[in-house]
Amino acid sequence: MRVRPRRLRQTPALRAMTEQTRLHPRELVLPIFVREGIDNPIPIGSMPGVVQHSLDSARQAVNEAAEAGIGGVMLFGVPLEKDAVGSGATDPEGILNVATRVVASEVGDALVVQTDLCLDEFTDHGHCGVLASDGSIDNDATLLRYRDMGVIQAESGSQLVGLSGMMDGQVAAVRDALDEAGHAGVATLAYAAKYASAFYGPFREAVDSSLIGDRRSYQLEPGNRREGVREAVLDIEQGADIVMVKPAGSYLDVLSDVAAISEIPVWAYQVSGEYAMIEAAAANGWIQRRRAILESLVGIRRAGADAILTYWAVEVANWLRENR
Ligand code: PBG
Numbered sequence: 504m505r506v507r508p509r510r511l512r513q514t515p516a517l518r519a520m521t522e523q524t525r526l527h528p529r530e531l532v533l534p535i536f537v538r539e540g541i542d543n544p545i546p547i548g549s550m551p552g553v554v555q556h557s558l559d560s561a562r563q564a565v566n567e568a569a570e571a572g573i574g575g576v577m578l579f580g581v582p583l584e585k586d587a588v589g590s591g592a593t594d595p596e597g598i599l600n601v602a603t604r605v606v607a608s609e610v611g612d613a614l615v616v617q618t619d620l621c622l623d624e625f626t627d628h629g630h631c632g633v634l635a636s637d638g639s640i641d642n643d644a645t646l647l648r649y650r651d652m653g654v655i656q657a658e659s660g661s662q663l664v665g666l667s668g669m670m671d672g673q674v675a676a677v678r679d680a681l682d683e684a685g686h687a688g689v690a691t692l693a694y695a696a697k698y699a700s701a702f703y704g705p706f707r708e709a710v711d712s713s714l715i716g717d718r719r720s721y722q723l724e725p726g727n728r729r730e731g732v733r734e735a736v737l738d739i740e741q742g743a744d745i746v747m748v749k750p751a752g753s754y755l756d757v758l759s760d761v762a763a764i765s766e767i768p769v770w771a772y773q774v775s776g777e778y779a780m781i782e783a784a785a786a787n788g789w790i791q792r793r794r795a796i797l798e799s800l801v802g803i804r805r806a807g808a809d810a811i812l813t814y815w816a817v818e819v820a821n822w823l824r825e826n827r
Contacts, residue, residue: 528819530804674693699717748770
């Protein structure tokens with residue numbers, strides 16, 4: 504037998520050298536929740552190890568993130584007060600904008616400061632957009648809110664705005680608003696293929712979401728593979744700088760499809776439920792925590808993600824450094 508694939512699996516050095524997918528700290532982005540009006544971080548029960556930060560603890564967390572050498576942080580705001588149009592999102596003193604200023608001045612040179620551009624954290628009904636009088640989501644009125652959000656986030660120091668609301672035309676609308684306001688250098692990350700997923704469950708606790716109803720009129724049906732690619736193509740045409748697939752683990756086929764056609768970077772979001780499942784199984788001793796985390800991330804990279812948003816970003820970056 505001349506052909507023996509096992510030959511290259513014989514020693515740790517051979518295996519390490521022939522590994523086809525590797526993780527690097529720079530490809531990891533840490534999502535961070537900052538809550539208004541608290542002095543000490545509050546643990547999120549369904550995401551062991553993840554907290555709602557105070558401004559102070561957020562400052563500490565982003566310094567640790569920069570120290571660990573990850574690529575960036577994605578900021579989410581948890582405001583005290585919510586209303587129908589999500590006023591806090593466009594208030595310069597709103598928690599997300601304040602946190603962005605703090606984080607940008609703290610670590611803006613060391614990593615990429617990114618902000619979630621969506622209304623759900625700020626609306627009392629919990630939807631990603633504003634509502635029409637019949638209770639439906641008013642797509643085009645929402646775009647006007649997103650435009651203002653984009654500009655205020657850029658002014659606060661965001662370098663990459665994460666468009667996660669799944670409104671039609673959101674990339675073009677925010678791109679135009681940024682350009683008109685003199686922020687042509689601020690990039691857009693389009694959550695191009697964002698599915699209506701049960702795996703966002705713990706996130707709703709993380710941002711104290713009060714969602715009434717569901718998001719199925721704007722997020723994608725889990726069974727729709729081609730539609731994920733279509734959304735990515737539309738966002739690329741509208742001028743997105745990066746496209747994302749979300750969640751990651753259950754949508755690796757979509758990720759692979761988008762990676763195959765995209766000429767711009769393709770990212771994936773390993774969401775709260777993916778985090779919670781591994782943490783819960785590991786806490787029960789049912790799987791090996793570290794191996795499972797690394798395998799989940801390598802799988803997402805292998806499917807085509809150039810970078811990954813993950814709540815384990817800093818911990819994994821530190822493991823990768825130990826390994827060197
Ligand atoms: C919307 C948003 C959501 C997540 C990130 N951005 C929630 C949703 O669409 O319901 C989920 C992230 C996660 O579950 O980790 N602003």
